[in-house]
Amino acid sequence: SYELTQPPSVSVSPGQTVSITCSGDELGDKYVCWYQQKPGQSPVLVVFQDDRRPSGIPERFSGSNSGNTATLTISGTQASDEADYYCQTWDSRTVFGGGTKLTVL
Amino acid sequence: QVQLQESGPGLVKPSETLFLSCSVSGGSINNYYWTWIRQPPGKGLEWIACISDSGDTKENPSLKSRVIMSLDISKNLFSLSLNSVTAADTAVYYCARDVRGSGGWRGNDYWGPGTLVTVSS
Numbered sequence: 001s002y003e004l005t006q007p008p009s010v011s012v013s014p015g016q017t018v019s020i021t022c023s024g025d026e027l028g029d030k031y032v033c034w035y036q037q038k039p040g041q042s043p044v045l046v047v048f049q050d051d052r053r054p055s056g057i058p059e060r061f062s063g064s065n066s067g068n069t070a071t072l073t074i075s076g077t078q079a080s081d082e083a084d085y086y087c088q089t090w091d092s093r094t095v096f097g098g099g100t101k102l103t104v105l
Numbered sequence: 106q107v108q109l110q111e112s113g114p115g116l117v118k119p120s121e122t123l124f125l126s127c128s129v130s131g132g133s134i135n136n137y138y139w140t141w142i143r144q145p146p147g148k149g150l151e152w153i154a155c156i157s158d159s160g161d162t163k164e165n166p167s168l169k170s171r172v173i174m175s176l177d178i179s180k181n182l183f184s185l186s187l188n189s190v191t192a193a194d195t196a197v198y199y200c201a202r203d204v205r206g207s208g209g210w211r212g213n214d215y216w217g218p219g220t221l222v223t224v225s226s
Contacts, residue, residue, distance in 0.1 A: 001166065033212030035150075042199060042216040043150065049211060086150055090210045093163055094140070094152035094203075 004087055004097035011103040012077045020100045022070040022087030032070040033088045034063055036081075037099075043086065047072060079104050107132040109200050109217035117194075117224050123187040127200030127217060134158055134176065138203035139183045140213060141174070143196040151196075155203050156183055190224045197221050 005023045012018035022032065032050050035043035045054050047063035050070065060075045070089075074081055082104045087097040113125035127139070141153040154164040156174040164172045173186040187194060197219040204211035 031210050031212075035213075037150075042219055043213075044216075045212055045214050048204075048214075049209060054214060088150075088212060090205075093165060094142075094155070096142075096150040096152060099149040 002091040002095050004089060004095055006087060006097040006100045009101045009103065011105050013105055014077060014079060016077055017073060017075045018077055020072045020085050022097050023068055024089065025068060027068050027070055027089065028066045030089045030091060032065045034072045035086045035088065036083045038083045077104055107202065107215045109215055111198060111200050111217045111220040113220060115221060115223060117190055117222060118226050119191055119224055120189055123190050123194065123222055125185045125198055127183050129181045134178050134181050138205055140201045140203045141185045142199045142201060145196045192224050195222065195224045
C-alpha cells in the first residue's frame with residue numbers, strides 16, 4: 001500500500017521560513033494537498049494540487065512537488081502557524097502522511 | 106457557506122456497529138465526493154472511505170470488510186456504518202467534502218467539527 005512519510009516535528013523562529021517535507025514513491029506524479037490542524041479543531045486545507053492556495057489562505061503558505069518529495073513552505077512564520085500539518089495524496093484511495101508538529105519558538 | 110455536521114452515539118460497545126451521519130447544509134451533495142476520516146486520540150488522520158453523488162464507494166483496504174457508506178440526496182446527508190468495532194476504533198470521526206472533477210482532485214475543502222466515538226463496554 002502507498003505510504004507518505006513526514007518528519008514528526010520541526011521548529012522555526014518567528015519571522016523565519018520553514019519547510020515541511022512529505023515523501024512517497026513517485027509522489028511528483030500525483031497531486032498533493034496540505035492541511036493545518038490546531039488543537040481541538042478540524043483540519044483546514046492550506047494547499048491543494050501541489051501549489052494552489054484556497055481562498056482565504058495567506059500567501060505565506062506555498063507548496064511544491066517533484067520527484068519523490070512534496071514540500072510545504074511557510075514564509076515569515078507567525079506564532080499562529082503553530083499546528084500539526086498533514087500531507088495527503090490520492091493513489092486509488094486517499095492517503096495521509098503521519099503529520100508534522102510545527103513549533104514556533 | 107457549506108457546513109457539515111456529524112451526528113451519532115458517542116459510546117459504542119465492542120463488537121457492535123458504529124453508525125454516523127453527516128448532514129450537509131449550504132450546498133448540494135451533487136457533483137462531489139463525500140468522505141469519512143478519523144483521528145484516534147493523540148494520533149494522525151486516517152481516511153476511511155468516500156462516496157460519490159452517484160453512490161460509487163471507495164474504502165480504505167484496511168477497513169473495507171467492515172465499512173459501508175450510503176447517501177441520501179433527498180435529505181442532503183451521507184452515512185457511515187462500521188461493524189465489529191474494537192477499542193482501536195475509538196477516535197474523532199470527521200466528515201468532509203472531497204472535490205474532484207475535470208480539473209483534477211482537490212482534496213477535502215470543507216470539514217465537519219468532528220465527533221468523538223468511544224468504544225467501551
